[in-house]
Amino acid sequence: MTTKISELLDAAAARAVPVVRGVRDAQLKDPTPCAEYTVHDLLNHLTHVVIGFQSLAAKKEADFTTTPDYLSGDWRGRFADEAARLAEAWAAPGADEGMTGTRNLPARTVGRMVLLDLTVHAWDLARATGQDFTPDAASMGAVGAFLDDMAPTARRMKVFGEPFPVPEGASAFEALLAATGRDPRWGTAGRN
Template sequence: MKTISELLEGAAARAVPVVRGVDDDRLADSTPCSEYDVRALLNHLFLVIENFRALAVKGSTDFSRTDDVVTGDWRGRFDEAAALLVTAWAQPGAEEGTPGKMGIPARTVGLMVLGDLTVHAWDLARATGQVFEPDAAVVAELGPGLEAMAPQAREMKVFGEPFPVRPGATAFERVLAVTGRDPGWSPAGR
């Protein structure tokens, strides 16, 4: 079984090019996350990475912040933030204990950020007309992990209701569907 840091490294390698490929003129475009446009989703992803990096080292978090960090060299800062996330989860003890106030095992917390990084990279790719191919090892881990978390995630309004998938759907399409996403989503008018 791969470590969370190894999985995050694979996910980050797929997410970073997507973020780098977001043109500034697409920041107001809609995304598969109906509550976020591209800019808001990028801000959310930065916040997620920062907080889950803190959770890896058993630090404190603040998910309530709403700073707009999509300014200046935000693409370069995303590269750095993703690398720091991978490094934090590679530290001894990162996958042990129950970090933060969630009261859940550290590996499960790591799967949560792995899911966010991967699914939101897909969201951004779809919203901005890019191709996204997730890391196969990440998808293999996320499938059962997100399926197990789904009931609680729906109660917390983090996931939508499962989207019905077609027979023969890929493993990643099933991952997207369990989060409530339509794997065939595309921007209106494109």
Template sequence: MTNDAPPRIGDLLRIAAADAVPVVGGTDDASLDAPTPCAEYDVRALLNHLFNVVVNFQVLAAKGTPDFSETPDRLSGADWRELFGTETGKLVEAWSAPGADEGTSGAMGLPARTVGAMVLLDLTVHAWDLARATGRTFEPDPVVVAELAGEVERMAPMGREIKVFGEAVELPGSATAFERLLATTGRDPRAR
């Protein structure tokens, strides 16, 4: 008997967190005002956005109602890098709980697995944004990229409509799976 079930969101988030947390932790204070591939965010704003996502998607894993009404500045304390690691660990735990990726996410009214894929995408793509903004490279685990590829294609029309994705970027046939994923979100992985 084979198990053809897709990987659990909690397992995928654990893999993604292992790649993303060091990128956040390695961000120097001197680069906080640097621009990012997300035109609306500098590095500081991107980090605060990512913190907000990580904290609120813990609530969504438990089918609760998150509060996205404001984005607090979590970078004011000296230990913000450690705090990000802690909160990301809580995110992984929340999505690893039995039933977290089943049914419907109450507040968003979407399949819980789709909501889990949203935070997986943010953790992955924003880690790339952060690495790019600070002169580093980032290559997520292929398992995460493979799981996100179909989700991103499904999310793209809605993502463009609500302005969280830009228009898709054309890439050559030699593009990697991760480059194609970035391009679908409106990022140009080959631009410098």
């Protein structure tokens, strides 16, 4: 299994792009497991993250204070193109070395942050729109270990909710989702 962030992002994007392509326009106002986001909002957020983290790979600043509306024209195709550019940006020599961003975080940490977002938000969108989603195994392994270290800080910053109780018989991915504050069984018996 690879540990190169660019390859992990490429594999995660290969799972996320079909989910985005599978979102129907009629579903854009539907709720998601992220209580503050509709499907429309979450698609905009994820697209903005994918674009912003391309800049962070290049050791440039990214503005996350506002989120533009990306859902016009061929937004599904644009997401696929931007996800490919994300993996390319992190494949550039030195992208995962040194520090990056306004918080001056290790680049490898920042790369794993976007890998986590791409993986978890793809699940959010799949769950909200009735699609199947299975994370890439290598990406899942990388974000699982990373999450153990990052979760307390993410909770303090209100990026994650409090851990959701892990259901009996939960998979490793369901446990990861619960650690981010998500109900891993959201929407399986009607909308929660």
